[in-house]
Amino acid sequence: MSTLSPSPAGAPAAERPTMRRVAVASCVGTTIEYYDFFIYGTAAALVFPTVFFPALGSTAGTVASFATFAVAFVARPVGAVLFGHYGDRLGRKRTLVTTLLLMGFATVAIGLLPTAAAIGVLAPIALVVLRFLQGLAVGGEWAGANLLTAEYAPAGRRGFYAVFPQLGPAFAFALSSATFLVSDAVLGTADEAFLTYGWRIPFLASALMVIVGLYIRISIEETPAFREEQARAARAGDTGSRSLPFVDVMRKQPAEIALSAGLMSVLFGFFYMGTAYLTAYGTNPDGAGLERSFVLTTGVIAAGALAVTTLLGGIWSDKVGRRPVIITSGVAALVWSLMLFPILDTGTPLAFAAGVVVTLSIFGLAFGPVGAYLPELFETRFRYTGAGAGYNLGGVIGGAVPPLLAPGLTASYGSIAVGVMLALLAVVSIASTAALAGRTRMDATA
Template sequence: MTQRSDAVTDPAVPPPSTGATTPPKMKKVAAASFVGTVIEFYDFGIYGTAAALVFPTLFFPALGTAAGTVASFATLGVAFVARPFGSILFGHFGDKIGRKKTLIATMLLMGISTVLVGLMPTANTIGVAAPIIIVFLRILQGLAAGGEWGGAVLFVSEHSPKAKRGFWSSFPSFGGGIAIILSNATFLITALTMSDETFLNWGWRVPFLASFLLIGVGLWVRLSIDETPVFAKQAKVVGVTRTPFFDAFKHQPLQILLATGATAMTLSLTYVGGPYLVSYGSGTLELERPFVLTIAVLGGVAISVAVLLGAVLSDRIGRRRMILIAGVLAVIWTLTLFPLLDTRSHLAFALGVPVTMFISGLATGPLGAFLSEQFATRYRYTATGLSYSLAGMLGGAIPPLIATPIISTWGSFAFGCVMAGIALVSIICVLVIGETKQYELDSDEVSRRSAAPTPS
């Protein structure tokens, strides 16, 4: 394969033509990305639930309840720090050897590290080594997750017809929503079928060890799908870049920063509405664990439905408009959420979690297509994954980590203001980016940016 970092901008070389994948094959492609992402983010998500429910006791017992919870969520945040590095690492190979082979590697890394978490001795057994090893395994999960979402999204978007790109590109995110349902449902079943003591002793390990059974299914599905036509034509006609990371920052640094800001809101809503509110409901509000987990499952249903709704609407009214609608709703809702939750009403919690996740889903649905449409093919895997991972640090890692100290010092409304501020940042970034659904994925970003936008 010829490697030419300047090939895409060479006027003597025609860009590869767009060839939309046939509808029957699109279903297979979407299913492959969906199943793979379910497995990947089930693995990633069960750690968040465990961090809320049991890790403070099992791995940080010497710190006490409050500090143990902060430390537990800090290990959750470590993965978000690792995700950008995973985006760079796996994006490099995804832009050089292809989307398919790279996604197989991310699944193997995620699956192995998750199973090892399920086998981990606790602090009572091996002392301080336990939290250190947990952090290391969480870093491996973060590296895998950093290469997963962007690649899964591109795997679908680069097969999709432009008119339905938003819908098809939402399937990886839809898989993430189903993973939220599965991870919380698994913990709910274990909580309902065993005592708290049994759950703390070994029951929490079941969701992690169950991941082993899912890895084979995911690998089989991904091995059965061909490389994306956009990448295959790019590699055949003009070659691939040697340095996708440096090319991305050389040609589109502003787009990477704007895409990061535009994505931060969705991840803040997802990780506050998911793992953090599970901890807040069972700890601060002292609600029953089965009830909290049941509502968390409903939150997964809410985000899954909203992902598909937001994606379908984005093909009609545009990515920008759909994300802006979600952003405005997010500002209003986040200022309302914690005063509502602090009534300690079961009804308030049953409303708070699903609504938060639904708003997140409305913005997440168009996100796969929205990010894919911003970057050139030769470094799209790297740039898309990096933007998403950096947004994960800003929106997914930091808010749950700072929530407890902010709420204890200034009250829960102050944390709602932080969430509303993140939503405002995303709104501004989306307004600056503009509409993207008119772009072809196999044309150079210079020609795409200079082309007159079509009416949305």
């Protein structure tokens, strides 16, 4: 069994700049990747029903828009297996450069995509293809970025350092909301201008961010654990005869993949309900009916709360263990799921703001330690594949299904039905986390 051999907690001063550089590189990279991923969610709520599905009407257009949003979650496990293979065979660094380039291409292409009014049904088809490519890229991104920090960090501080890539979604959501907010402010109340070209600005702006991210990622070295595993394989003479990482991990650690997916289900449910779905709910006249600028400003504030709770969760997990922190968040999610929509249904701006902020804060508390915990569950030689597969299968359960089912559930049974759905995911997450006791493969605080 391969285990991580991290640098000791009292690493020489010369090693500390390397750890800081890795932390910054992982954070910047995931921020860019998730910015590209999340501006799609914001656009799916604000723009795409009108631009790409105008013939379907408001409700059906929103459902179709979020169906394309969900496509990426189907692609994410495929991306985890595909890029996990290369990440476990060729290295974390080179694979992460590839995922960043793929995400940048797909995002800029969406920003240049003609509307349904211009090219008809080809527009939504192309949108689905590009969203699938985004899903492939982000499916390969998470595990690699977290392995950069987890495999470099000393065991006693792995929760802290593994938080840096986990901060990427918080920063990305803030940037996504802020970019749309600026576009909205510049264009004022000119909805036609915003729907024609204003929404494209965040997508095209990602090209500059990708260039910065590539520069930073290329400057870092491969992780010590991967280099050690490559050396071990070379000594054993099995570098060319090893089976596929996905085959290995499915044969040796299928339970860890399944339980990781269950653990992640409510996290994804809370994050994407708190961002994409509530953005649509907040601006929809049949929902909260709030001003677009208020909803986007709330998103920036909520992203700040998410960053704080993510950091606190990671630090706390180094002191008390990963599982207690994740289970605490799961219990909070169970209670809040049943409170969220009755609060939102009061229809006040304060209720909406509280709903988004608390939802993302509960998510952040567990998301912080997850960055260290999932890699700790798997052996080095298929850690990229295993951690990525578990994480992204959870995305299918919690990230694709709830936003897709929520409009229909609300229409048929009222908004409380969405809360019950999230509560069930919380139960699955708590049970899965409890079942993972004693399964870590790295020296860790479990």
